[in-house]
Amino acid sequence: MQLCIALDLPTMEENLELVKKIGDAPVWLKVGFRSYIRDGKEFLENIKSINPQSKIFLDLKLYDIPNTMADAAEEIALLEVDMFNIHASAGEKAMREVMQRLDKFEQRPLVLAVTALTSFDEMTFESIYEKGIKEKAMQFAKMSYDNGLDGVVCSAFESKMIKDATSASFLTLCPAIRPFGEDASDQSRVATLEVARDEMVDFPVVGRPIYKDIDPASKVEKILKVIKTFHS
Numbered sequence: 001m002q003l004c005i006a007l008d009l010p011t012m013e014e015n016l017e018l019v020k021k022i023g024d025a026p027v028w029l030k031v032g033f034r035s036y037i038r039d040g041k042e043f044l045e046n047i048k049s050i051n052p053q054s055k056i057f058l059d060l061k062l063y064d065i066p067n068t069m070a071d072a073a074e075e076i077a078l079l080e081v082d083m084f085n086i087h088a089s090a091g092e093k094a095m096r097e098v099m100q101r102l103d104k105f106e107q108r109p110l111v112l113a114v115t116a117l118t119s120f121d122e123m124t125f126e127s128i129y130e131k132g133i134k135e136k137a138m139q140f141a142k143m144s145y146d147n148g149l150d151g152v153v154c155s156a157f158e159s160k161m162i163k164d165a166t167s168a169s170f171l172t173l174c175p176a177i178r179p180f181g182e183d184a185s186d187q188s189r190v191a192t193l194e195v196a197r198d199e200m201v202d203f204p205v206v207g208r209p210i211y212k213d214i215d216p217a218s219k220v221e222k223i224l225k226v227i228k229t230f231h232s
Contacts, residue, residue: 006207088140156191
C-alpha cells in the first residue's frame with residue numbers, strides 16, 4: 001500500500017508549500033483538474049524541483065473519442081508523470097488505442113481507468129448507468145484488465161472484489177479515504193485505512209484530512225506509520 005496525497009488547495013503556492021512540508025516522505029502526489037488547469041506543466045516541474053523523487057499521478061480522467069484520448073495520453077507521457085487515468089466509460093477501443101500509443105515509450109506511465117466516482121450513491125448511479133455500482137464497477141474493471149490497463153480507480157469497497165475477478169497485481173487506487181474516520185464531506189462512499197487494508201487497496205488517496213490538518217506533515221507521518229504496520 002502506497003499513500004497518495006491529493007494536491008487540491010486553492011493556489012499553486014499553497015500546494016507547493018504542502019509538498020515542501022511533506023518533504024521526501026515516500027508518497028504519491030495527485031494533481032487533479034483544478035490544479036493542472038490553473039498551473040499546468042509548471043506545477044509538475046515545481047514539484048519535481050522540490051523533490052526529484054516525487055511520484056506524480058495526473059488525475060485528469062480522459063474521456064473523449066479514442067484517437068483524441070490516445071493523443072492526450074501521448075502528451076501526458078511526455079510530461080514524465082508516473083501515472084494517469086481515463087474513464088472506463090470511454091470503452092474498449094479507447095483503452096486499446098491509449099495503450100497502443102504508449103507502447104513507443106521505454107518507460108510509460110501507469111494507466112488506470114475510473115469505474116464509478118465515489119461521490120455517487122446507489123440511486124444516482126443507477127439512474128445514469130442502469131446498473132448497481134458494484135456490478136458496473138466489476139464490468140469496467142474486467143474490461144480494463146482485458147485491454148491491458150494497469151488498474152482502476154474505484155471505491156475501497158470494490159477493491160478486493162475487483163482483484164479477485166482480475167489479478168492480485170491489478171492496481172486499485174481508491175479516493176475518499178478518511179484515515180481515522182474524519183468527516184466524509186461531499187463523498188458518499190468513504191473508508192478508513194483499516195478498510196483499505198482489508199480490501200487490498202494499493203493506493204489510498206487522502207486529501208482534506210491532510211491539508212486541512214493543523215500539522216499536515218505530522219498527519220502524513222501518522223498515516224505512513226499505520227501503513228507500515230500493515231506490511232510488518
